[in-house]
Amino acid sequence: MTTLDPRPDPTRPVRVVLVDDHAMFRAGVRAELTAAGAGVIEIVGEAGDADEGVRVVHQEQPDVVLLDVHLPGGGGVEVMRRQPCHDTRYLALSVSDAAEDVIGTIRGGARGYVTKTITGPELVDAIVRVAGGDAVFSPRLAGFVLDAFAGSIEVASVDEDLDRLTEREREVMRLIARGYAYKEVARELFISVKTVETHMTSVLRKLQLSSRHELTRWASDRRLL
Numbered sequence: 001m002t003t004l005d006p007r008p009d010p011t012r013p014v015r016v017v018l019v020d021d022h023a024m025f026r027a028g029v030r031a032e033l034t035a036a037g038a039g040v041i042e043i044v045g046e047a048g049d050a051d052e053g054v055r056v057v058h059q060e061q062p063d064v065v066l067l068d069v070h071l072p073g074g075g076g077v078e079v080m081r082r083q084p085c086h087d088t089r090y091l092a093l094s095v096s097d098a099a100e101d102v103i104g105t106i107r108g109g110a111r112g113y114v115t116k117t118i119t120g121p122e123l124v125d126a127i128v129r130v131a132g133g134d135a136v137f138s139p140r141l142a143g144f145v146l147d148a149f150a151g152s153i154e155v156a157s158v159d160e161d162l163d164r165l166t167e168r169e170r171e172v173m174r175l176i177a178r179g180y181a182y183k184e185v186a187r188e189l190f191i192s193v194k195t196v197e198t199h200m201t202s203v204l205r206k207l208q209l210s211s212r213h214e215l216t217r218w219a220s221d222r223r224l225l
Contacts, residue, residue: 013042014131017060019053019079020068020093025116029066029093032120033127041124050074054082061086063131067110069094069101070167077108091130093123098174098224100162102141112136164206172199176212177219 016033018026026046033041045060047053050073057065057079067076067090080090092105092113102113111130114123115138126136165173168189175185182200186193209215 013037013040014064014127015042015044015060015062016127017045017047017053017057017062017065018043019047019056019065019071019076021048021071023048029123033124036120037124037127041127048072050076050078050082053079057083057088062088064088064127065090066093066127067091067105069096069105075167076105076110080109089130089133091126091136093118097138097141099222100224102137104162113141114138115141165203169199169203169206172196173203173215173219174224176200176203177216177224179216 018029020026020029026048030043030046033043044062045056047056048071050071053065053067053071065079065088067079069076069092071079076090076092076094090110092102092110093116094101094105094113095116096102097115105113111133112126112135114126114136118126118138129136162170171189172185175188176182180188182193182196185191185196189196204210204215207215207218209218
């Protein structure tokens with residue numbers, strides 16, 4: 001059977017911009033796409049934060065932006081929000097598989113969401129499909145989107161609650177809710193135990209919770225673990 005190429009113009013490579021705050025990760029993605037996507041993918045720019053991402057995407061107007069969810073300067077959703085209306089499509093490529101990240105990013109305008117465990121050939125395929133207008137998700141993440149549309153995840157509530165927390169508070173919240181001790185959280189995030197305690201106090205106050213047990217239940221109900 002002949003597989004039809006979904007790109008609008010399959011005679012030219014898909015032009016891609018990488019937006020991720022880790023330079024070594026960008027270098028790895030570039031190497032993977034160069035090897036697996038020769039003649040199919042052309043990387044035309046990179047950025048390491050939201051402001052730079054907005055500038056590079058506006059300048060290059062690529063077909064697809066590979067976009068990390070958590071970026072300095074406002075995150076991936078901020079990059080999408082600040083773009084003019086043109087034909088660029090966004091594919092989130094993130095280490096996070098949390099429901100609120102997936103749903104929030106799709107609501108922000110992304111056409112797909114894959115995790116950083118994806119292989120080079122799989123990523124090339126995802127980019128080509130997104131360039132052609134398809135929606136692409138890692139299998140487990142597709143369930144979050146379906147659940148959100150079906151109403152079994154209260155999207156508005158998830159976003160409203162989490163918007164109260166800073167990115168660092170979210171990281172601390174997830175680890176504590178998963179059962180990590182304060183010392184383990186400190187080692188994982190390279191911060192002091194005192195800083196972990198400060199963030200935890202702020203998380204409980206903002207979410208109007210009184211204990212780790214309540215926090216774990218709150219996070220579990222929202223599929224954040």
